Amino acid sequence: xxxxxxxxxLVSKLFLIxxxxxxxxxxxxxxxxxxxxxxxxxxxxxxxxxVVLWRGGNRRDxxxxxxxxxxxxxxxxxxxxxxxxxxxxxxxYDVRPLAFFVGLAVLYGLIIVLIxxxxxxxxxxxxxxxxxxxxxxxxxxxxxxxxxxxxxxxDLTVHVSLIDSLVETGAPVSLELYEPFQLxxxxxxxxxxxxxxxxxxxxxxxVLSGVLFGAGVLAAYGFGRRVTLxxxxxxxxxxxxIFHPFYIFYGMYSIPRSVTSIVFLAxxxxxxxxxxxxxxxxxxxxxVAIVVYHPVSIPFVFIIMxxxxxxxxxxxxxxxxxxxxxxxxxxxxVATGLVTLTYWLYAAEPLVETILxxxxxxxxxxxxxxxxxxxxxxxxxxxxxxVPYSFFIFFMLLGALLWLRDDTREWIATGVIGISALLLxxxxxxxxxxxxxxxxxxxxxRFVHYTYMLFALTGAIGAYRLFSRGGFKLFVVLVLLLSxxxxxxxxxxxxxxxxxxxERPFYTYYLTEQERQSYDDLDAMYDGVIETDRPTCRYMGxxxxxxxxxxxxxxxxxxxxxxxxxxxxxxxLERRPLQFTAYVDEEIPLENLAERNRVYDSGSVxxxx
Numbered sequence: 001x002x003x004x005x006x007x008x009x010l011v012s013k014l015f016l017i018x019x020x021x022x023x024x025x026x027x028x029x030x031x032x033x034x035x036x037x038x039x040x041x042x043x044x045x046x047x048x049x050x051v052v053l054w055r056g057g058n059r060r061d062x063x064x065x066x067x068x069x070x071x072x073x074x075x076x077x078x079x080x081x082x083x084x085x086x087x088x089x090x091x092x093y094d095v096r097p098l099a100f101f102v103g104l105a106v107l108y109g110l111i112i113v114l115i116x117x118x119x120x121x122x123x124x125x126x127x128x129x130x131x132x133x134x135x136x137x138x139x140x141x142x143x144x145x146x147x148x149x150x151x152x153x154x155d156l157t158v159h160v161s162l163i164d165s166l167v168e169t170g171a172p173v174s175l176e177l178y179e180p181f182q183l184x185x186x187x188x189x190x191x192x193x194x195x196x197x198x199x200x201x202x203x204x205x206x207v208l209s210g211v212l213f214g215a216g217v218l219a220a221y222g223f224g225r226r227v228t229l230x231x232x233x234x235x236x237x238x239x240x241x242i243f244h245p246f247y248i249f250y251g252m253y254s255i256p257r258s259v260t261s262i263v264f265l266a267x268x269x270x271x272x273x274x275x276x277x278x279x280x281x282x283x284x285x286x287x288v289a290i291v292v293y294h295p296v297s298i299p300f301v302f303i304i305m306x307x308x309x310x311x312x313x314x315x316x317x318x319x320x321x322x323x324x325x326x327x328x329x330x331x332x333x334v335a336t337g338l339v340t341l342t343y344w345l346y347a348a349e350p351l352v353e354t355i356l357x358x359x360x361x362x363x364x365x366x367x368x369x370x371x372x373x374x375x376x377x378x379x380x381x382x383x384x385x386x387v388p389y390s391f392f393i394f395f396m397l398l399g400a401l402l403w404l405r406d407d408t409r410e411w412i413a414t415g416v417i418g419i420s421a422l423l424l425x426x427x428x429x430x431x432x433x434x435x436x437x438x439x440x441x442x443x444x445x446r447f448v449h450y451t452y453m454l455f456a457l458t459g460a461i462g463a464y465r466l467f468s469r470g471g472f473k474l475f476v477v478l479v480l481l482l483s484x485x486x487x488x489x490x491x492x493x494x495x496x497x498x499x500x501x502x503e504r505p506f507y508t509y510y511l512t513e514q515e516r517q518s519y520d521d522l523d524a525m526y527d528g529v530i531e532t533d534r535p536t537c538r539y540m541g542x543x544x545x546x547x548x549x550x551x552x553x554x555x556x557x558x559x560x561x562x563x564x565x566x567x568x569x570x571x572x573l574e575r576r577p578l579q580f581t582a583y584v585d586e587e588i589p590l591e592n593l594a595e596r597n598r599v600y601d602s603g604s605v606x607x608x609x
Contacts, residue, residue, distance in 0.1 A: 005415075009404035013053055016397070020046040037379040041386040042429075045394035052466070053401060064467055064475035065116055072117050072124060079110045079131055083138060090142055095499050100142070101491040107135045108239070108486035112479050115235045116467060128235050129221055133214045136242045139490050140213070140251040143498065144206035147510035152253040154538040159255050160202045161542040163188045167201060183293050184256040209254035216262045217242060223265060224457050226272035227413045232467075236460035237453075239482075240395075243489040244452045245388050260290050260297045261449045268453065271327055272413065287336060291343045298340045300446050304454075307423055309333055312416045327413050384502040385492040389429045391485040392455050396421055398462030414461060421454040428455065430494070507535055507579045508572060515569065518605035519544060522567065525600070526609070531560065532567035533578040553580035560592045564609075568593075571604030 020043035027035035086103045090096065111131050114124070144150045151157055162182075166189040192204040199207065217238050224230075224237030241247055250258045263286055270283035291298050309328040316326070400418030427447040467478055493500040497509040519536070523544045530540065530548040540546040551566070553559060559580075560566050568588070569578060577583040593608045600607035 005404045009401055012397075012401055012404070013050055016046045016050045020044075034379040038383050038386075041383050041390045042393060045390045046397065049394050049397035049401070052398060053405075063118070064470055065118065065472060068117060070117070072114055072127070075110050075113050075117075076127065076131070079107060079114075079134075082106050082110070083134060086138060086142075090146055096142060096146070096496070098491065098499065098501060101487055101496065101501070104135060104139060104490050105483040105487035107131070107138075108243075109479050109483040111135065111239060112482055115232055115239070116475065120231055125221075125231060125235065129218055129238060132238050132242055133217050136217055136248075136251065137210060137214055139242070139248055139495075140210045141206075143496075143510070144210065144252050144254075145203065147498065148513040149202060149511040149516055149539075150206065150252055150509060151511060151535055151539065152249070152255075152509055154535050155255055156202075156205075156253060157539050157542045159185065160205065163192070163201045163205065164543075167192055184259060188254075205254035206252070209258055210251055212259065212262055213247065213251035216247070216265060219262065219265045219269060220453055220456060222269050223272070223453055224460060226269055227417065227457060228461070230464070233457075233460055233464045236463055237457045240392075240456035240459045240463070241452065243388065243486055244392070244456060245489055245492055245494045246448045247452050248490065248495045250449070257294045257297055257446075257449060260294045260301075261452070263289050263293065264297075264301055264450050265453050268327075271329075271332060283332065284335060284339075287332075288339055291339050295340075295343060297446070297449065298336070301450050302336055302340065304420075304424065304447070304450050305333065305336060308416060308420045311420045311423070312412075315412060315416050315419070327416055378505060381493075381502050381504050385494060385500070385504060386430055387488040388485065388492060391488065392459050393425065393429075395459035395462035396425075396455060398465060399458040399460070400462075402462065402465045414457075417454050418458040418461065421451065421458040424451045424454065427451070503576075505577050505583055507533070507583075508576050511535070511539060512571065512604060514602060514604045515571065518600070518602040518607075519546075521602070522600060522605075522607055526565065526607070528564050530565050530567050530607075531563035533569060533572075533580055535579065536567060536569060551580035553582040553584050557589070557592075559589055560608075566593060566596070566608040568606045568608070569604065570606050 023039045024036050024043045027033070027039065082103055086100055089100055089103070093100075111128060114128050114131065117124075162185045166185050188201065188205045188208060191208060192199065192201050195204065220241040221234045221238040224234035228234065247261075250261060267283055267286035267290070270279045270286060273279045290301060305328050309326075309330075312326050312328060396418070400415070400422050403415045403418055424447065428445075428451040429448075430445070463478070463482065467475065470478075488501070490496060491501040493502065493504040493506065497506065515536075516539075519540050522530070523540065523546050528547065530537075530546060531551045532540070532548055534550045537548040537550050540548050548567075551559060551563070568590075572578060573588070578588065596608040598606060599609050
């Protein structure tokens with residue numbers, strides 16, 4: 001007798017390809033070719049996953065490289081030799097070359113081999129995790145500690161400024177919107193002082209964030225182990241975690257909400273181990289930590305937990321396996337609601353007003369914005385940078401659908417998390433979230449902060465199923481495929497904006513030492529309002545307390561016309577378009593500045609009055 005799971009599996013196999021075709025053909029028919037191109041990164045993995053299911057879904061499990069007798073230390077030595085060469089390359093080149101990303105892909109390939117060598121003894125698991133943490137640290141610190149000032153999406157300058165003020169005065173700055181987030185600032189300021197000021201405040205937060213997310217790799221392993229009780233799946237979960245572009249970026253982008261991503265992962269681990277003594281209390285501690293540490297995050301966490309809760313009830317009602325406790329139970333849901341409401345009512349009133357205002361304006365359509373520029377202007381470049389998410393979709397579909405096909409379905413939590421992850425895809429991958437933000441005006445992509453571990457586990461299960469269903473040839477293909485996955489994860493423009501494999505029309509994520517020195521010089525020599533690009537304005541306004549506004553690019557002929565003074569980042573303009581109120585490339589109408597005096601030129605920054 002066919003169960004609900006069998007029917008869901010069959011329907012998925014039959015309709016995924018038509019849905020993929022419709023997703024690409026539909027926008028093309030109505031004249032939205034750019035959206036049709038954008039849909040390819042979802043359509044292709046959906047199609048390939050169905051092909052794999054039809055051709056290889058019923059093959060028996062087996063050990064792909066059980067006959068290999070090479071000592072694992074050989075691959076570990078090779079790993080360290082590659083790491084050494086990559087560190088040397090960072091010292092030689094001013095900007096990370098593409099060969100650096102190829103080297104990282106080689107490291108990932110060696111880690112995969114270490115995971116799948118025969119006789120995965122308990123002592124080799126820590127070795128595999130150590131290699132992953134080293135590869136992740138090299139990826140993150142090769143940006144944050146190599147370039148002078150990593151700014152990411154520019155919010156970091158605000159937080160560094162607040163930490164500087166805390167170090168200098170010993171008291172937090174009273175800013176209404178950021179007042180509830182001061183725990184991160186206190187933590188960073190205290191660490192800076194404990195280190196004796198050896199590191200600057202911004203490098204202190206880089207190190208703290210990198211170390212925290214490095215520890216998150218170990219937590220991801222624990223998450224996979226709790227769910228599946230399978231060592232290789234747990235290790236692959238940790239590996240897929242460091243393949244997630246979000247995880248890499250926020251390992252660099254050291255702001256308060258970065259921390260809550262790791263705290264939520266810890267919360268999930270405690271929920272899965274609730275039967276152990278003290279785990280219920282630990283879960284409550286982590287729940288309170290999320291609410292207090294970054295109050296804006298808890299609505300996203302609550303929605304994700306609600307989806308997992310609902311899916312779990314449906315799955316358990318249709319399953320004969322009842323031995324495992326639920327991942328998210330009613331107590332957790334009620335506790336989340338009570339803790340959130342209590343804290344918001346008594347300690348985060350400005351945030352409540354901000355959130356309600358955002359929801360109201362979104363419902364009324366008053367914040368509708370056009371689609372992001374990259375989607376319209378360069379859809380092929382945009383979709384090329386979404387390839388890591390294509391890999392995730394492919395492996396996640398295999399992981400979730402093969403669980404539906406499995407007659408035993410002994411890992412109930414695996415199915416729950418896999419189905420929940422697929423339901424959360426529209427809120428967690430860049431194409432749909434960018435369009436939803438443009439239509440609703442709400443920062444939908446915050447969901448990705450709290451879904452990466454669901455993606456990693458589900459994708460890891462899909463990869464494990466493939467590895468264990470083929471022989472040596474398939475093993476080699478999968479090692480190369482996952483190495484390519486790793487390459488796209490570290491070389492895309494969302495993460496590697498210094499030198500991506502495919503460039504998008506957006507600003508560089510860091511300021512050079514010469515640029516920062518120029519800002520200091522100008523702030524010391526001149527007064528008045530400066531018109532400049534957004535990253536510069538954010539930095540000078542927050543770090544130097546200078547008066548500045550972003551150049552209005554809406555009327556090209558009148559650009560700079562009303563400005564008291566203008567600052568142009570020539571060095572940035574050679575590499576990337578400048579972000580004024582809109583992105584402007586090398587066609588900036590500099591002739592509009594011809595009647596002004598060029599009073600400062602450092603080679604990378606020019607200042608006109």
